[in-house]
Amino acid sequence: MYKLSAATLMFAAGNVLAATSLWDTGDAGLETTYLQGPIEKVVTSTRDSQILGAAIFFKESAPDTKCHSPEMLNQNTWNPIPDATFQEERIFNDEDIHLQVTLPDGLSTQPKMLRLNCDNQGESFVVYHKYPAAPVIRWESKLDTSNVVKDDWNAEVFGYQGSIFIDNHSPDGGCYHTSWGGTSPPDLLPGKGNLQRFSAEHFMVSGEIAGYDGLTSQIICISPGGIAVATELWDVRNWESEAPKRQLNVDIN
Numbered sequence: 716m717y718k719l720s721a722a723t724l725m726f727a728a729g730n731v732l733a734a735t736s737l738w739d740t741g742d743a744g745l746e747t748t749y750l751q752g753p754i755e756k757v758v759t760s761t762r763d764s765q766i767l768g769a770a771i772f773f774k775e776s777a778p779d780t781k782c783h784s785p786e787m788l789n790q791n792t793w794n795p796i797p798d799a800t801f802q803e804e805r806i807f808n809d810e811d812i813h814l815q816v817t818l819p820d821g822l823s824t825q826p827k828m829l830r831l832n833c834d835n836q837g838e839s840f841v842v843y844h845k846y847p848a849a850p851v852i853r854w855e856s857k858l859d860t861s862n863v864v865k866d867d868w869n870a871e872v873f874g875y876q877g878s879i880f881i882d883n884h885s886p887d888g889g890c891y892h893t894s895w896g897g898t899s900p901p902d903l904l905p906g907k908g909n910l911q912r913f914s915a916e917h918f919m920v921s922g923e924i925a926g927y928d929g930l931t932s933q934i935i936c937i938s939p940g941g942i943a944v945a946t947e948l949w950d951v952r953n954w955e956s957e958a959p960k961r962q963l964n965v966d967i968n
Contacts, residue, residue, distance in 0.1 A: 733839055734832065734839035734840055734841045735751065735752060735838065735839070735840050735841070736840075736841045736843070737749045737751060737752045737754060737840055737841065737842045737843065738843050739757075739828070739843045739844050739845045742847075742885060742886050742914070743826060743845035743846060743847035743884060743885045743939060743940070744845075744885055744886050744887045744939065745758060745759050745885075745887045745939050746758045746759070747843075747844045747845070749842070751840075752777075752833070752835070752838075752840045752842070753773055753774055753776075753777030753780040753833060753835040753840065754771065754772070754773060754774065754777075754780070754833060754840070754842050755772045755773060755774045756772050757769050757770070757771050757772070757829070757842065757844040758770045758772070759844075759846065759939040760813065761815075761939075762937050762938070762939065762941065762942055763941055763942070763968060764822070764823035764849040764940060764941030764942075764967055764968060765817065765818050765820070765822070765823070765941075766815060766816070766817050766818070767787070767815070767816045767818065767827070768813065768814065768815050768816075769813070769814045769815075769816070769829055769844060770811065770812075770813050771811060771812045771813070771814065771831070771842075772811045773811055777835045777836075779835065779836075780833055780834065780835040781833065781834050781835075782812065782831050782832065782833040782834075782842075783831075783832055783833075783834075784831070784832045785801050785814055785816070785829065785830070785831045785832075786799075786829075786830045786831075787799045787816050787818065787827055787828070787829055787830075788827060788828045788829075788830055789822070789825050789826075789827060790825070790826040790827055790828045790845065791825060791826065796818060796819070796822065796827070797819070798818075798819045799816055799817065799818050799819070800816070800817045801814055801815070801816055802814070802815045802817075803815075814829070814831075816829070823848065823849040823940075823941055823967045824848050824849065824851075825848055826845065826846065826847055826848050826884065826940075827845070827846040828843055828844065828845050828846065829842075829843065829844040829845075829846070830842070830843055831843075831844075846939060846940055847883070847884035847885040847888075847938060847939055847940035848884045848940050849884075849938070849940045849941035849942070849943055849967045850881065850882065850883045850884065850888055850890075850936035850937075850938050850940065850941065850942070850943035851880075851881065851884070851943065852879070852880075852881050852934055852936060852943050852945040852965055853879070853880040853881075854877065854878075854879045854880075854934065854945050854947060854963055855877065855878045855879075856875065856876060856947065856961065857875075857876055857877075858873045858874065858875060858924070858949060858951070858954075858959050858961075859873060859874030859875070859876070860958075860959065861874075862874065863954070866925050868925075870925045870926055870927050871925065871926065871927070871951065871954070872923050872924070872925040873923065873924055873930075873949075873951065873954075873959075874921075874922075874923060875920075875921065875922055875923060875924040876920070876921045877903065877918075877919070877920045877921070878917070878918070878919055878920075879903060879904070879917070879918040879920065879934065880915075880916075880917045880918075881904075881913075881915065881916055881917075881918070881934070881936055882914070882915040883913065883914055883915065883936055883938040883940075884914070884915075884938060884940055885914060885938045885939050885940060886912060886913075886914050887912055887938060887939055888912065888913065888914065888936060888937065888938030888939075888940075889907075889909075889910035889911055889912050889913065889936070889938075890907065890910065890913075890934055890935060890936040890937070891904070891908055891909055891910055891934075891935055892904055892908060892932060892933060892934045892935070893932070893933050893935070894930075894931060894932040894933070895931055901920075901923075902920065902922075903918065903920055903932065903934060904916075904918055904934070905918060905920065910937065924949075926949075926951065927951075928950070928951065928952045929948055929949065929950055929951065929952075930948070930949040930951060931946065931947065931948050931949075932946075932947045933945065933946050933947070941967055941968060942967070942968040943965060943966070943967055943968075944965070944966045944967075944968070945963065945964070946963070946964045946965075946966075947961065947962070947963050948961070948962045948963075949961050950962070
């Protein structure tokens with residue numbers, strides 16, 4: 716495994732004009748396939764917003780293809796991302812290659828695109844593969860304390876209403892939810908839980924949530940652009956004398 720030098724990256728500029736472009740024309744999914752050229756497909760091999768992986772598979776008819784000069788572009792500006800570092804290794808009987816790109820901080824909300832130059836039998840190609848922005852989770856909720864009862868375990872049961880908007884920025888994104896310190900509403904992701912794939916959805920949920928001092932729930936969304944973890948904490952220790960306090964944290968990995 717090795718890092719591609721800056722000099723190697725700069726070499727790409729002289730080849731692009733004469734090359735045939737192989738575009739990623741669909742949404743930013745896990746896999747891009749190409750009808751033309753020597754590349755069969757490029758597959759996103761990571762679920763990380765800062766370390767992006769690409770498995771590059773050559774067509775059987777073009778095993779001698781050589782690829783070089785990779786760049787990661789900010790898809791909003793089409794400018795190369797500065798300070799991106801690349802590592803390359805051979806995979807699958809040394810015929811295909813795997814690239815790993817480490818990005819600087821602060822780019823999780825930006826869509827990106829890999830640009831790679833490949834040569835085969837005297838022809839040059841520029842290969843593109845998209846990476847989406849990391850998932851976005853917007854989550855609002857409220858507790859109803861007007862009719863609190865006790866359950867069989869002597870925990871307070873509150874009414875719960877929530878509005879949750881999720882954008883995975885990719886058809887290959889999916890989410891699930893979990894809870895502890897109590898019981899969650901019946902389903903925070905109705906019809907789309909358990910990592911079922913979807914790009915964007917708005918969920919309206921209602922039900923009951925039970926607990927003692929604190930009620931904690933999480934929504935975890937995983938896509939080719941990274942992982943978003945939203946953690947909701949309701950502090951209900953003094954609900955009889957003051958309104959329950961809500962805290963929401965969203966972390967991107």
